Amino acid sequence: MGLSRKRQREFTKLKRQAEELVHDQRDVLEHATRVVRDASRQAANYAREDVAPRVKDTYEDRIRPVVNTGVSATRHAATSTRDKFVDDVFPAVTSALGSALAVIEAAKSPHVREALGRATKSAAKTANAVGVKTGLVQQKSGPGKYILIGIGVVAFAGIAYAAWQTLRADDDLWIDDEELLPVDQADVETPTA
Template identity: 30%
Template sequence: MDFDRKTMRDITKLTHEAQRLWEEQRDVLNQAKDMALDASRHAGDVARREFLPRARALYKGAIQPNLSRIPWQTIAAAPKRSSNPLVYVLMAVGAIAVAALSYAAWQTLRADDELWVEDEAE
C-alpha cells in the first residue's frame, strides 16, 4: 500500500510506541512473577513457623487423646467364595447366545445378490 509521508510517520510513531509498551508490560510481568515467588516463599515460612506447631499441639492435646479412647476393631476379611459349576454353564450359554445373534446379524446385513429380483422393464 502506498501511504503519504504523514501517514507513514504516524505508523512508525505508533509502532515504536507499541514496542515500548510491550517491553514495559514484559518488565511489569517479570516483576510480578518475582513478587509472587517471594510471597509464596514467605507464606511457606510463616506456615512452617506459626501454623504447623499450633496444628501439632492441637492434635496432641485434643484429637489424639479422643482417638485413643475409641475401641478400634479390625474388620475380618470376607471368606473367599468358591465358584459354582452353574456359573460356567451360564457363561457357555451366554457365549452361544452372542454367537447366534452375531450370525443372525451377519446373515441379515450381508449383500446377497441372489435374493433380490430385478424389476422387469415393460
C-alpha cells in the same frame, strides 16, 4: 497500495508505543515474579514457624484423643458383636436348623405319616360334624372341604411342633468345649476303710 506519509508516521508511532508497552510489561512481569518468589518464601517460613506447630498442637490436644477413643470404641463394638454372634445367634441358628432337620427326619417315618393322616381325617370329620350341628357350615361338596382340611393339617403340625420344642431337652444337644477324658483306673484312689 502505499500509505500516505501521515499514516506512515502514525503507524511508526504506534509501533514504537507497542514496543515500549511490551518492554514495560516485561519489566512488570519480572518485578511480579520477584514479588511472588519472595512472598512464597515468606509464606513457607510462616507455615513452618507458626502454622505447623499450631496444627500439630491442635492435632495432639484435640483430634488424636477423639480418634483414639473412636478406635477403641469401634474395637469394643466389634468384639462385643462377635461375642454376641458366637454366644447367642450361632447356637440359636444351629438349634433351629437341627430342629428343622429332626422334624424332616421324623416326617419321613411311615409311623408318623400314618398317625398324622389318621389325626387329620379325625380332625376333619370332627370339625365338619361340629360345623354342621351348629349351623355354621352347610354340608357341601367341593374344594372348600379340602382347603379346610389343609388348614387343619397345618395348624395341627404347628401345634405338634411347638409342643415338641417345649418338651424336648436342650441340655443334651450341646457338648462342652472341654473334651471328656476317660478315667484311668490307676489314677482313681480307692477309699480304705
